[in-house]
Amino acid sequence: MLLKKIFPLILIGGLVPNLIYAQHIYPPQTPKWNADELGNQRAVLRWNASSKQAKAVIPWRNIKVNSDQKVIIVDSLTQKQYEPDAYFNVNEEEGSFMFTPMSGKGIYYVYFLPYQLDKRTNYPTATYLKRTDKTLAKDTGASLASIVRIESVDAFNSNDPMEVIATQKEIDQYKKKHQDDSYFVFPEVRERPIKMNRIPQHWTDDKKNSSILEGKTDRGVFYAFQLGVLPVKLDLKKVKITASPLKSTSGGTIESRYFNCINTDGTDYKGEKLQFNVDVKKDDLQAFWCGFDIPENASPGTYDGTLTIKPENAAAQTVKIILTINEAKSINKGFDEPWKMTRLPWLNSTLAQANTVIKPYTPLQLKGQEVSLLGRKVILDASGFPKQILTFFTPEMTSIGNKANSILNEPIHFIAKGPGSKTENWKSSGIQFTGKEEGKVSWSSINTSENLKMQVEGSIEFDGFMEYTVKITALNDIQLQDIAMQIPFAKDKAIYMIGLGQKGGYRPGSLDWKWDVAKKNQDGAWIGNVNAGIQFSLRDQNYSRPLNTNFYLQKPLILPSSWGNDNKGGININEMGNKVVVNNFSGARSMKKGDELYYNFHLLITPFHPINTEDQWNNRFYHAYKPVETIKASGANVINIHHGNEINPYINYPFVATKEMKEYITKAHEKGLKVKIYNTIREVSNRMYELYPVKSLGQEVFSTGKGGGYSWLQEHLHDNYIAAWYVPEFKDAAIINSGMNRWHNYYVEGMNWLVNNLGIDGIYLDDVAFDRVTMKRIKRVMTQNGHPGIIDLHSANQYNDKDGFNNSANLYLEHFPYINRLWFGEYFDYNNNSPEFLLTEVSGIPFGLMGEMLQDDGNPWRGMLYGMTSRLGWSEKSNPTHLWKAWDDFGIKGSRMIGYWVNDNPVKTDNPAVLATVYQQGKKIMISLASWAPEDTKVHLKVDWKKLNLDPKRLKINAPAIKDFQEAKVFNINDEISIAKNKGCLLIIQ
Template sequence: MKLNLNNKQILNRILIMCFFIISIPLTAQVKYADGNDSWNPDLLGNHRAVVLFSGTGNTAKTTIEWRRRDENPQLKKIIVQDASGKEVLNVKTENINRENGTIIFEPISGKGTYYVYYMPYIDEGTANYPKGLYAKPENKADAQWLSKIKTDLKDNCTVTEIESVNAFNSFYPMEVIATASETKDIIAKNSCSSFLVFLEDREHSIKMKTDLPQRWIQKGVQNTFSDTAMKGEYLAFQLGVYALEDLKNVKVSFTNLVSTNGATIEGKDISCINTDGTRYDGTPFNNTVSVSKGKIQAMWCGIDVPQTAATGTYSGKATVIADGKSKEITLQITVSNEVTKNGGIDSPEKMTRLKWLNSTLAQENTVIAPYTPLVVKDAEISLLGRKLTLAPNGFPTQIQTFFTPEMTSVTTKPNNILSSPIAFHFKDASGKETLQWKNSGLKFTKKEAGTVAWESTSTSQSVQMDVNASIEFDGFLHYTVKVTALEDASFGDINFELPMQPASAKYMMGLGQKGGDRPASFDWKWDVAHKNQDGAWIGAVNSGLQFSLRDEKYSRPLNTNFYLQKPLLLPTSWGNENKGGITITPNQKTVLVNAYSGARTMKKGDILYYNFTLLITPFHTINTDFQWNSKFYHKYSPIDSISQTGATVINIHHANAINPYINYPFIEFKKMKSYIDEAHEKGLKVKIYNTVREVSNKAYETFALRSLGHEIYSPGKGGGFSWLQEHVGDDYIAAWFVPEIKDAAIVNSGMNRWHNYYVEGMNWLTQNVGIDGIYLDDVAFDRITMKRIKRVLTQDNHPGIIDLHSANQYNKSDGFNNSANLYMEHFPYINKLWFGEYFDYEKNQPDFFLTEVSGIPFGLMGEMLQDGGNPWRGMVYGMTNRLPWSHNADPRNIWKLWDSFGIKGSEMIGYWSENCPVKTNNEKVLATVYKKNGTALISIASWADSDVNVKLNIDWKKLGINPAKATITAPEVTNFQAAKTFKAKDEIPVSKGKGWLLIVK
């Protein structure tokens, strides 16, 4: 057929053809899909390509454009299966690289669907600490089949989609990489720039640090970011900086946003969390962001849209500045007529809670019950049950407590802790004091209910010593001691002497010493590379001090298996290149703690900081009634079944239906609230597991937090569960893993702005979900965060119960510290201890129980865990184990005795008190009395090496019972003791490691 076309028709056809040519993509977009958990990732990995073979013969060939972010894919195994799940053995691979790979296989089931799994891994390690290793390539193909593959064979399969085992494992779209040529092209088009800025919304977290996402290639470099926000919402967005050369100082500045009708969102309400904010301690956070050539840095920004903002579209500028060069971005934000509350934090998947990173909630140091405001009178500072007296040089001349030996009340009789004032000494090589001081006198710089601060300057000819110190309402003292050389000087030693009264130095814990009786003499040297040791607690039950020696750049080390990955910093002053150490030498009048730093020289102008902290113990009297009333059930179970046990407080661990993800209890909060509401209706309280030493990978903010470098997440070797390796990539420490729900945690770096988020989160859970407190499983934050947590948990008359569990930290991985010594700064705000795994309740002596487990010298009580504890020994300290972690003992039987005796309201008089009215005639068998009007419960327990018979030595007057009318009975307690009656003069048989509960009337 002959076509007669005029020029206009020809031109139209050419334009149409050009249009279709331009419209055809160079590479069709592969479809990415959710596999809906339709295969076992532990066998096949998390990713597969779905391939449709429609050809003939016994050779199928497909090229998969998988655009993988993992390095060296050629070193990973390929598994091919047919639609029924049968493995194809005849497989050959060609040109496997990050962009694509060619797979040739035998279509054993003929035409149809085949699956190519390309990242199978093998989980090694333990269940909770896996080590995912990717399987290496295998050649199972038959040689004869291989020989028949044609060299010019064309692709005869279609890749219909790429699937991840579920949506959470998907790489699409932010981890689907751009090809090398695509990246080269976009760089070439912007060759005059030192960096590019890619604009990304809050729903597509930037995840890769080196590869551009294909999504950015498709979008291109843009200069305008548009989004919609509700009134009152925190609108997060990202500026992805791609460095074409090394960038040393990346900042973002913002103008006001102005609407078409003249309304304004001020620039001060827009910020970048990567560079600016507020630290966990309330001080300003300023960070310098550097980006190496070829790397990507997500700059997370947020607009605090006022609730009063007018509806409309607002425009303004964000300017990314790096080394004097800048890129200007237009911001166009449409504010809808809808009003949200609390910044939209009820929708955390929208990154609204990133605002929490800069929170100052509960930061003001207000007094927390049961503590009382500090009172200053001349040089004396009084606080709950304690008093501090200061010398003109700023150091304590005396520290006193006023607690009774029973720890049940406060008296006017002081317990002196110091035998003479605390002092620094500057000595020559012969050990002689070399300096004569002139002192400026004591000057108070702050007098508040929660904090009193003071300063003093002492000057000699060669050295000036500036002392700045403070005490807080709970008995925590912080000293900054600045030593400045006024001329060149040499010293044989600079040392710090802490002289203690022997009566207040009976026990010791720390510096490599297990809790117990203080040794007669003691010598210790710094070893921060291996030991988390910088101080100790020395004291008696009702008076004591913890001291800690600190570098001026002190950073809290990691704990709970990770100390060696972030150990203590050796103090320049105290450590003095490992010349420093501590000795303890006692005599009849004093127990002298001497922290020496050894010989050194100082040039004129040199500065050393001899900083230290003190904690005055105990913190308060023991609340025994809380112990008897608060029977903990530590497991997620139906409310009715828990009620039947007699428990009154439920602890919800993680890894269950209402609190599935470790330290991120926000995803199933509706289920949690429903459970708590039912518990409250039935008279039970509910606490949840939530701490910050590690954070679940299910956190919505994971990659925003990763953009902050090492601020939130600790540096590390990576590895661990496959999801972490595939999405987080590298430079992290893999922590606790729950295989049943694939919850993989990442170690928190320590003191950082995640604690601000944590405080806000606890406040939100208290106010919106109704939690009654938290269960802490070891602690990675300091006392500042603990005080803030206690404030938000107890506001508006919420109970705010906090119990602390710790596995014994006295081991290599934890740096040989004692759990009680490590966490003592938190004890003022704890309600109960649960010292836990690896605590030996059988081999350790009573002094260990008293100091390391019971909490009594600090005003606390506790419970036992390991192997069910020892119920007989536990009751000497008012402890049982915890349901349903009973193992060898069921606490319900003892709980029933508590109730039948009426232990609530009784006075606990422990064996450690000289006022205890009952003792035995065997020093290895101890007795504690729970005294009421006209009756008493006596707990005796044996640490003797064999079965023994003992007699009770009873001070009937102190007991308040007429011996002529007294009866002594042992009520039957299942799995604890048989019923029996004794007379006062009878010998009572006590089995090795056991004891009795006796009621005297």
């Protein structure tokens, strides 16, 4: 009787209609108590007896409770907290104990999962408290307190019907009734997602029919449901779910082709078909999320059909489905109501996969063996590798000129050395072009030697990305001394370097590097000059993108079997006369006839496009959620809405407070402002509607990990995940995305929905876990129909042990073709690094971008050399508006920027440690000076007046007053100018 009385009270989420989707209530409910002090779950007891001690038996049915669990009792009258006098029995099914009712008759609260949070605000771990007394007492037969209810701190933390476990006795009884079945199938509606790998109590109810699924839906929407499969006699192999057509009594039919099971079939993020072999271990419960995409023109009525569950090694079972299709047609395919799981088809979307050209890029032009693209040209050798790579960008990086910059000194080539270091002589079949599109050109070539065959498949895309699959097959048994690829750079185009353990700056004269994937996220580098460079990355057929941003060590690179060769491989970089040779070697190995190795690699040709100074001067970011009027008054015109606020509360899931977000964006647009939102999917909020369908996919989307983290994750995801960012104000606990998976398809569709339904103008990326395929798709949907599609990328400096000592610019270079602005970032030191570091790792200029500074608000004097300021709104101290005013007073819009990196820059100083960048607006000049001198210094300007087309006799120099930057001063043309250590000045010549 006791169980029957309390069970409906446990099932808050399942019985109250407006709480069916409890985790999706917004704004969140006010908690009933402080969960971080007492835990999320409690029983409410009533004590009416007069004895000094009371007994409690609480059937909490909670999978999280352990045998040594601490229980905290709170006297409702005095609020005094204390432990039971004695514990009798504690397990996941129930707990019994004796306690003293300190206020006599009345209400007592029993918190049965109290925990303590550590001090890491944004990466907290909840440690569940263990009882003080480790022994269990003997039951003395005290009077029993009555249970009023079992409840959670709020609906989001509710252990709804799907998390109320069946007892072992109930499970045994159910198994006995179905003893002929080797596995059980439990159909379940979308409103009650399967959340654990245990049987919930309500499935063992005699009234539940486990062979029928009933539901209702509108037309033109995806109707989702689940099939829980539980093997009880053997492990199931390769489980498949199929559906018959659904038919109505009036003759209507929903064909089987409208059925999908996301666990067994899909489309990957590159648009390729997937089929999953789903094995289910004995006594593990696997949820299969399925559904029918109901056509808009389906006839209303009641339809029925069968669902067939067929493991490879067990008999098939069927479930009858009865689906009532309403007269109503869904709006926008039901995508506006994601709590109904209508967006599950997004996981298999191919939206924006077509390799169409994205502005400002131009279609590829193929002429003979030359491929031309925006500002660049690749001339292919008969081998299939580049014979020469040219760029046409000017040193200023503000335009594309006619002068070719030759990056290579000689063709890129492979060298294979056999016994006695005898070189294999390649003979090429020549290039065969296999694909010619506006956005991509592909080719192949076969190269053979006495003992090896090298099959080369290459391609180039409109942004300068080149992909090579190089398969080397042994024609005979051979003992190889080495297989290496050499990239011979022209020395004057190999000035700077990022990667392979090198911080951004001048390329060293020589470098010896070895693989160390366990600790280092390093598989290539960028080498180049400001207006010409190449990034190279070494891969094989088993490459999987590692995790980043604090989590590299939990999913590092896989050592390429070809290049790595059991850590025999590496890279040597050496100067040889007028060339710099990057020798990517793999070391000695033996190959048997027929053995294959994949020496795959990627190249990225930089810059991607000229820098857009006008965009830098015109678009001024406000990086905070503030009233539109406040931001308008500040002078900013682009608003970045981070997560963790009223209109974008949950990280990387901007689909909850959509009404509030749309109202804000509409108001901003009325004031002439653009709005961008935070959305990266590097991690995913626990508030996402599709949390449990995604969880059912195993480790496809959620990275495998040790679990832990905030209490909600531990109590409702249980295990095998990596806990990520947490926002206390919104109890938003994120889970790490595993990397390249179908959630990227959802991401693209989601961005498309946000653009078309809420009118967002762009996104703010805060480190990313996806690759360039997804980035291209995102840029396409965000720039559709004339939308601005502004994307800015922030990164915390990845050059540390947790991130595998990779440089942020090198890590994310494949995304740069689609980025509008950089914001690098936390842990970047603008005061104690060289100008070459700021140029290559922070400014973005060698790649066609411009940026801003973050850490400690940057160094404004050095930042101005690159056209950078800090960002308004991010910190109370940061206020670039004073510099913005100086820009506008000078008239920086439309000016010509000539950076210090330009050899014939018309303005220099007589101290090489004090650099100058020029902004020319006709006869008016603004000069930015910044110092790397070890102490305060004084300099004279060295000006080529002829290049500036100015007469110095008619000019004067003044340093305008700029708050927090400089005091007003006036100089004569030849005066000495004082520059403080680590600072600089802005001078106006007119």
